[in-house]
Amino acid sequence: MKISYNWIKNYLDLDVSATDLAEKIERTSVEVDSVVQPSAGLKKIVVGHVLSVKAHPDSDHLHICQVDVGDEEPSQIVCGAPNIAEGQNVIVALPGSRIADNVKIKRSKMRGVESAGMICALQEIGFPEDVVPKAYVDGIYVLPADAQPGAPVFDLLGMNDSLIDLDVTPNRGDMLSLNGTLRDLAAIYDQPVQLDVPEVKAEGPAVADQLTLHVDEALAPQYRMRLVRNLKIAPSPMWLQIRLWNAGMRPINNVVDVTNYVMLKYGQPLHAFDYDKFDGQDVYVRAAQADEKLTTLDENDHDLDPQDIVIADAKAPIALAGVMGGLSTAITDQTTTVAIESAVFDRTHIRKAAQRHNLHTDASQRFERGVNQAGVQDAADAAAQLFTELAGGEVQAGTVVGSNNQPDPAIIKLTLTRVNQVLGTLLSLDQVTHILDTLGFAVETADDEMTVTVPIRRNDIHIPADLLEEIARIYGYDKLPATLPTGRMTQGRLTPAQRLVRATRHSLEGLGLNQAISYALTTEDKAKMFLTHPDSQVTKLAWPMSVDHAVLRMNLVTGLLDDIAYNTARKVKDVALYEQGRVFYREDGQERPAEEEHIAGAVTGTLLPKAWNHPAQPVDFYQLKGIVEAYLQDMAVNGDVTFEANPQMKEMHPGRTADILIHGHKIGFMGQIHPTVAKAFKIGATMVFDLNLQAIIDMPKRANQYDVISRYPAITRDIAMLVDENVTNDQIMAVINRRGGAYLQSTKLFDVYAGDNVPAGKKSLAYTLTYQDKTATLVDDAVNQAFEKVTKRLESDLGAEIR
């Protein structure tokens, strides 16, 4: 809500600038979005009196005007507005002036005719189009007849004001009005405030004889109407139009403007019906029926919902209650009798209706947050009074009341001890009661206990904590001390699982992978790829924002491939990423998926970029395997890590994919993605792994252990052999390790070769075997014996041909 600084100053004696006031509001009540002075940046814009208008000889729409701008001689100004006419007072931007958007106006020639400035529309001096009165939207604005030529226009148009735009939180509906804001400011500045009290002069016969209300009290706890006859519809006086446009509302006519003005001042939305358009004298407030329709004031048609509250006459709905009036009973230039509705509608119903019909109006915004339930009559009275003053209306006697359920004021008990205990302050009882008093809350004290009666207008205050907030904010958050919690000590430490997750990240970063955080919401197709739980069902969002993020991921790999695709498209060719996060598996029939921590990696291009002293080496299976092995070593999972070829995963290269097992349990996979998948993602050859991190967390771990380093020398023997090409390293290693003897310390593969010089269908492998005795110097004989034994087993078990 935009609130006028000048309007506030009519009621409070404030010795602060608008910006300081706004800051105070922000620090104490609600957020302030902006403070705008409409005349800021504008200059030399004055009233001009149009003395004569004649057509431009070389144009079909331009006029040459002689305008009195307060100088001795009239100014000649060329104007293209269709509504320019002799005798008007207009807005003139003089030569050298500055209008909206920092545009400078100069003396110029228009189609050969001198023009000393420009006659302006309101939009041209900074008014938003949607507040300009309809009559002037497509042309220049016409100022009142008594405006003095040559005088600046800013005061006339209410532009020498500051408009403070309040961003009111859902609990502070009371701040959506001048009066509510004044009451808060009165407390903030510790000043009394005298609000206006409406005075109605009723002349006509009783309303009760002219209107009967039938109200569903659950939908409208309060509902009342006043009736005003013999109105003359006209534009509102300037002061009223200024109030409205400075609040961001378009002036329409004296009746509609009064209802809006009263809403701005009291916070109570009103609706004015053209009484003569009612079908009969009975007005109903009820739920809409399923097949009912309504055309609202904005000329949109709505199919009504049984959850909508409507105002209806005997025949049909005439308004969508609390949201917008109906077109059929709208105020027109011919209206003479107006029924003013002042009511309280159920908040939830209004909120839903505004959402359902996508009609978020100033009225619905206020009803949703709750209006001042003690001020319903005041607002109706204020409107009636203004109808008399501004439209010559004759107020009919009394108010018809269809429902009148005012809530009881909240009465809250609170002790001073509690106040200081929760806020951490040392306030006195006097200080606290004074704050509550300035807010208009009635306080009775007995020793340290206060009994506080909260005015009905503050519908956000129900419990002691609510009062604590009032006390704290008015006292000032800046005055609160800054301390740290005391009390019993607690131990802060990560759980073993949290430590392992951190270690996982550090390990992979040390191994050269960058941490990625990708989107967990993806497409159904991607969710279903690289599955390690093949039976898992996808979990879909009910109302996704986009098809790209509609389903929960069931693997981390596709997210990383998306990342690689993003990099590839930007010519970043070397990408090494890992991601730690959750995947979401759902069993058929379950509503909610299980969440499993995973760790995955993806590398494309090269791990080490080409440099002046070494060539680029494209990442391969074994490089990534080295990373996975080193990582698993860091995790110290108890059990052998093995890799088994898996030609079955359809997204993976059938010959370059391995399941990863720990102690025989599969915990993930690694390898090269299938070329068709790479193509679909528009990326190059990419190596990936995906491990069940939760499984790694849950598995037993080895502790670090000290092993004596032998003082005795080690002896090495190299062995090279030819084997069938389908014999694996694991098979050879198994034989060597099983048959290597007691002194075999380690076996290291140092060469693999197939091709020239090796018979077809065969490959050559070479290993270094290291022997060591921890307690004595080994003798060659012992080593020779052990080596011979292994050699024989390799020949017999694997058909190896030793070279």
Add this chain to the structure above:
Amino acid sequence: MSLKDKLTALRQQGLADIEQATDLKAVNEIRVHLLGKKGPITEVLRGMRDLEASERPVVGAFANEVRDDLTTAVANRRETLENAALNARLAKEALDVTLPGTPVAKGEPHVIQQIIDQIEDLFLGMGYQVLSGPEVEEDKYNFEMMNLPKDHPARDMQDTFYITKEILMRTQTSPMQARTLEKHDFSQGPLKMISPGVVYRRDTDDPTHSHQFHQVEGLVIDKHVTMADLKGTLQVLAHELFGDKFDVRLRPSYFPFTEPSVEADITCFNCGGKGCSVCKQTGWIEVLGAGMVHPNVLKMAGVDPDVYGGFAFGVGPDRFAMLKYGVDDIRNFYLNDVRFLTQFTKKG
């Protein structure tokens, strides 16, 4: 010529030759020639037989002296030449030390992770636990137990990805408050926790909005926890993340799960509080929401609000990272451009 004269001449000539030798080979040849078994000194010594017995020791001593002198000269010359050769070789081995070092494979933690870790470490040091909860939550924990019943208007403030009517992607990490409060045994001590994690909102991605982002929720519940403690805690957090120069101020706000509710601002990074376009001339930047836990939240979790109370706060690491590093587009955090990921390399 007497033997002595011969030796003297030999020495003179020998020393001159050694001095003139320019490489090790020449030095060696001189050594073999002068000091070898067939060399002139050996020959002179052989001639001693012809001398008188009284002269022999004198000439013998002199001959030894000459031999020692020549031996030393050879050794010195050799050392000199060896040093020169070594220096020449080292000179040839000189490198251009300004050539770049050989690249090593090095990965970086994600900038958001860095901020989360920093927050975790700070609060661990103050005795907080770190707890994480499910990302797919029940409406009950995400909203209802946070004092947001089904028809609450504040639900409109955070658009939610629902999966079913009761199951949703968590919009905040606050559900861990409820889950932990339900279980915590206060006889064992106060509850001090933070809960970091991913959250989801039904938003269209643009430079300032992301349907996925991070949150760290904090909660302290004990018998005497004050709003001043909240203010002090947030101040410590601001100092840790941004530096001791940064100040914190609180402003009233509204959250259904806290009362009083506040927004916390910190001194603007850009202008240090003087006022600039980044902070809209206020000198302050809004960074987080906080407040004293609403009694209803405690009650619903089975904690007696007349005995226990405390504060909660919610921090957005994405926003912190954007502010701290001037990142102008939140999507950078989730698109994982390597050129972005590898910018935040400072450790410690």
